[in-house]
Amino acid sequence: MLWTRPRHFVVFLLTMEMLSVPGFTASFVNAPAPVGSDWLEFAILALGATVHIQLTHRQEERRRNRTKTVLIDLTAVWVFPATLVLPATLAVLLVVLIRFQRWFTARRPAHHFVFSSIAHGLAAALANLTYTAMSPQDWTTLTASGSLREFGLVLVTAAVYEGVQIVYVGGILALGSPSPTVRTVLGSKTDNLLEAITTGLGAVTAVLVVIMPPAVAIMAVVTVVFNRLAEIDQLQDAVVTDPKTGLLNMRGWTESAERALNRVRRAGSTLSVLMVDLDHFKWINDTFGHPAGDDVLAAVANALSSVTRPADVVGRFGGEEFLLLLPDADTSAAELAAERIRTTIAGLRIPTTDKRGAQATISGRTASIGVAVFPRHADHLDGLLQAADTAVYEAKESGRNRVSFASVPS
Numbered sequence: 001m002l003w004t005r006p007r008h009f010v011v012f013l014l015t016m017e018m019l020s021v022p023g024f025t026a027s028f029v030n031a032p033a034p035v036g037s038d039w040l041e042f043a044i045l046a047l048g049a050t051v052h053i054q055l056t057h058r059q060e061e062r063r064r065n066r067t068k069t070v071l072i073d074l075t076a077v078w079v080f081p082a083t084l085v086l087p088a089t090l091a092v093l094l095v096v097l098i099r100f101q102r103w104f105t106a107r108r109p110a111h112h113f114v115f116s117s118i119a120h121g122l123a124a125a126l127a128n129l130t131y132t133a134m135s136p137q138d139w140t141t142l143t144a145s146g147s148l149r150e151f152g153l154v155l156v157t158a159a160v161y162e163g164v165q166i167v168y169v170g171g172i173l174a175l176g177s178p179s180p181t182v183r184t185v186l187g188s189k190t191d192n193l194l195e196a197i198t199t200g201l202g203a204v205t206a207v208l209v210v211i212m213p214p215a216v217a218i219m220a221v222v223t224v225v226f227n228r229l230a231e232i233d234q235l236q237d238a239v240v241t242d243p244k245t246g247l248l249n250m251r252g253w254t255e256s257a258e259r260a261l262n263r264v265r266r267a268g269s270t271l272s273v274l275m276v277d278l279d280h281f282k283w284i285n286d287t288f289g290h291p292a293g294d295d296v297l298a299a300v301a302n303a304l305s306s307v308t309r310p311a312d313v314v315g316r317f318g319g320e321e322f323l324l325l326l327p328d329a330d331t332s333a334a335e336l337a338a339e340r341i342r343t344t345i346a347g348l349r350i351p352t353t354d355k356r357g358a359q360a361t362i363s364g365r366t367a368s369i370g371v372a373v374f375p376r377h378a379d380h381l382d383g384l385l386q387a388a389d390t391a392v393y394e395a396k397e398s399g400r401n402r403v404s405f406a407s408v409p410s
Contacts, residue, residue, distance in 0.1 A: 002111040009175045013115055016168055020122045027088035027125035030132065034087050041209050042082070042090045044216050046097055048205075049078035051220045053101045056227040073102070076195070077223050079120065080161055080202030083127040084136075084154065085209055091128050095121040112172075119168035127161035139210045154206075158199050198226070242316040244294050245301035250323075253315025254381070257325045260313055261374065261381055264327055272334035273381075274324040275370045275388040276304070276341060279400045281320035284362060288354050295352040296362055303344050308337070321392075323385075331373050331405070338369045338403040346401065366401035368392055377406040 002010060034042070052074070075098050082091040099117040108116075134153050137146055166186065174185045186192070201219065208215045240252025248256060257273075264271045278300065285293040297320070304314050304322060313325040326337055350362045370391025372378060377387040387406035395404035 001109045005176070009172070012175050013111065013172060016171065017115065017118055020118050023122050024092070024125050027092075027129045030129060031088040034090055038086055038090055041085055041213075042094060044209055044213055045078050045082055045086075045094055045205075048216050048220045048223075049075060049094065049098050050101065052078070052223040052227075053098065055224050057101075057104070074194075074198050074223050074227055075102075075120075076161075076198040077201045077205055077219060079124050080127075080158065080199050081206030081209055083124050083157060083161060084131060084203070084206040086128075088125045088128040088132075091124045092121045095124050115172060116169060119165050122168070123161050123164035126164055127157045130160045131157040139207065154203050158203070162195070162199065194226075201226075244297050245316050246298075247301050247305070247322070248313070248315035250315065250317060253313060253317075253323055253325075256313045256315075257323075257381055260311075260325055260327050264374065269328050270330050270376075271374045272326045272329040272331075272337070273372045273374070273384040273388045274326065274334065274338055274341070275317065275385070275392050276300075276322040276324065276345075277368050277370075277392045277396070278320040278345075279366045279368055279396070284365070288352060288360060288362065292352040292354065292360065292362065296350055296365065299348055299350040300345060300367075303348060304341065307340055307344050323388075329373075331376070334371050334373055335403065335405075338371055342367055342369055342401065342403060368395035368400050369403045370395060370406065371403060372406040376408060378409075 002013070078098065079091070079095055082094045086094070095117070099113075099120065103113060131153060134156065136153055137150060139150065142150060170185045177185070201222065205216060205219045208219065240248055240255065242249040247253075261271065278296070281293065281296070284296055297316075300322065301314075301316065304324065308314055308324060308326075311327050313323075315323045317323045324337075324341075326334060329337060345365065345367045348363065348365065350365075352360050352362055354360045370388040370393075372384045372387035372391065374384055378384045391404040391406040395402050398404065
């Protein structure tokens with residue numbers, strides 16, 4: 001399957017795999033030969049990782065089947081401590097052991113799995129090389145001031161460990177997506193928080209391995225529980241997320257919009273609701289096929305996210321329609337935002353495929369936008385939606401590719 005991918009994807013993947021060779025070599029050359037205590041700590045971490053993987057493999061398989069982008073699998077709880085307490089050779093061996101077990105739940109093409117395995121292994125190797133280069137102290141003899149220094153070294157090591165994975169995995173995700181976004185490449189805020197917590201738990205695991213090895217069993221229990229919580233969070237997110245665009249679906253948008261409207265009402269401020277309807281969307285499906293239509297929806301969703309503020313609530317209304325709620329936006333601000341969105345959509349060049357699978361680019365698409373302002377056009381969400389919807393029809397009847405404001409009720 002690798003050779004069916006775009007050329008730039010293949011070049012990046014093979015280049016990064018070749019670049020990993022000197023990284024592994026430098027780490028292994030500078031690593032001391034493992035001694036008996038190293039092998040014991042390796043066995044403890046390997047056993048903990050195996051218990052974690054085997055007790056959560058069904059949950060992990062379900063989570064992987066639900067996501068096509070970044071997935072935090074919590075194995076950093078075992079790999080990151082290996083970078084701190086083991087020689088690089090054993091740290092990478094632990095990654096190999098974990099990835100071998102993960103292969104049976106990966107549900108990914110082989111070249112993806114091999115590449116991500118190399119990324120994980122190289123991250124562990126370079127993090128270990130960084131940590132040992134900073135001359136860490138023996139943790140069993142640390143003073144209070146010495147522990148502060150060691151904590152700083154752990155933070156630097158964690159930054160290297162995460163940074164290598166971001167470059168490798170983030171790069172391949174960006175090149176493998178027709179319309180990459182920050183969320184699809186780097187994950188959501190929740191994903192990154194989970195990764196930070198997982199790496200932090202890995203640091204705790206390292207301390208336990210050195211100071212109180214039997215207590216590592218607690219971390220095995222913690223990872224199983226966290227895996228379950230991650231699955232629940234993913235299910236809750238799926239309930240309010242549109243799978244084609246990654247935006248809020250109507251349920252999620254309505255819940256967020258109601259909260260925003262209540263805040264604005266209490267503050268005595270204003271807000272605007274924009275309904276964006278893509279013009280002649282059926283023509284895209286009829287001409288290029290439904291997969292191309294999905295690519296257009298994803299590209300427009302990405303564009304809407306890129307030209308709005310973090311506080312704005314962006315969602316998919318259904319079909320080819322999108323909804324935006326702009327807090328603290330009066331008529332003038334809403335008009336500027338709507339025009340910015342209209343011109344952005346008109347300027348999109350969307351890479352996709354036609355009905356025969358050949359590469360194609362869709363451009364010159366337009367949108368009609370209806371705008372309703374609180375409290376000028378309505379004082380509740382349903383009224384604002386109805387007013388914006390009516391304004392969309394007015395924009396279409398006036399020639400499309402334009403912004404239309406709702407009429408002020410008499």
